[in-house]
Amino acid sequence: AQKVTQAQTEISVVEKEDVTLDCVYETRDTTYYLFWYKQPPSGELVFLIRRNSFDEQNEISGRYSWNFQKSTSSFNFTITASQVVDSAVYFCALSGVLSGGYNKLIFGAGTRLAVHP
Amino acid sequence: ETGVTQTPRHLVMGMTNKKSLKCEQHLGHNAMYWYKQSAKKPLELMFVYNFKEQTENNSVPSRFSPECPNSSHLFLHLHTLQPEDSALYLCASSSRANYGYTFGSGTRLTVV
Numbered sequence: 001a002q003k004v005t006q007a008q009t010e011i012s013v014v015e016k017e018d019v020t021l022d023c024v025y026e027t028r029d030t031t032y033y034l035f036w037y038k039q040p041p042s043g044e045l046v047f048l049i050r051r052n053s054f055d056e057q058n059e060i061s062g063r064y065s066w067n068f069q070k071s072t073s074s075f076n077f078t079i080t081a082s083q084v085v086d087s088a089v090y091f092c093a094l095s096g097v098l099s100g101g102y103n104k105l106i107f108g109a110g111t112r113l114a115v116h117p
Numbered sequence: 118e119t120g121v122t123q124t125p126r127h128l129v130m131g132m133t134n135k136k137s138l139k140c141e142q143h144l145g146h147n148a149m150y151w152y153k154q155s156a157k158k159p160l161e162l163m164f165v166y167n168f169k170e171q172t173e174n175n176s177v178p179s180r181f182s183p184e185c186p187n188s189s190h191l192f193l194h195l196h197t198l199q200p201e202d203s204a205l206y207l208c209a210s211s212s213r214a215n216y217g218y219t220f221g222s223g224t225r226l227t228v229v
Contacts (some may be wrong), residue, residue: 013146035217043205045220091160102167103210105218107160 002027004094006108013082014116021077021111023092029053034068034075035093035105045091051075082115089113120144123208123221131229132198138224140191140208146219147212149191151183152224154205166191185222 003026013019025034032053037045049059050070059066063080079086089110095103121142130136140149151163165173166185180202182194191208205225209218 037220042222043207043225044210044222045207045218047217047219050217102165102172102213104162104165104173109159 002029002056002094002096002106004060004106004108004110005091006090006092006111008111009109010112010114012114015083016081017115018080019113019115020077021079021090021092021113023075023077023108025073025075025092025094026109027096029096031096032082033095035095036066036075036077037093037107039089039091039110041088048077079113082113084115085115087113109111120219121208121210121221123206123224125224126222127225129227129229130198131197132200134198135194135196136164137192137195138206138208138226140193140221142189142208142210142219142221144210144219145212146147146210148210149185149188150209150211150218151191152207152209153195156204160207164193179196195226198226200228203227 005024008022011019034051036048038048039045049066056068056070065078067076089112091110092108093105097103124139148167150165153161153163162175163177164183169185169188180197184192203226204221207223208221211218
């Protein structure tokens, strides 16, 4: 069975602090995809990143960076120099190989990040 | 403009009412999804439609009835709901070439 665990329910930081959101996953598939989504107060989930299971290179996009480690089944997300606009709920998700023309995402419970001025 | 539009944004309905949620995408995606997001619970996949055909129904009560007339439109018909059905209902779409979902802004449903 596939499962995504985000152990941190809520995190509160002060602006300009660095913060890491943890994500641990379980799957028996050898090929899979990992995602992070951001859900601001407006409600929609905004796609941030997708990684496949064969690409363990860390990725940096501006203040965002992701650390993928297959050995520990983790895909952690770090925000450097956090800003108030980063306040949102962040979801980690996992999907198997595309099957029948679609993929099914399994989401973690989410981590609510509050960045205070 | 997210590419996936959901209406209405907010809905309050009584337990005896019948209402429908609408989702529309013009991204050329072939798959559409309904998710339920309740307070303090993980996102729950409800239904999946692929090329207008329902491919998944995750043990959703029959008071929720999906309809997908074409690959661009998805409805969720609601009748005789319970207060515990109050939640944010999110629609998403995806394509063969894109392994991620594009989400709508959701419908915040309150059952009174």
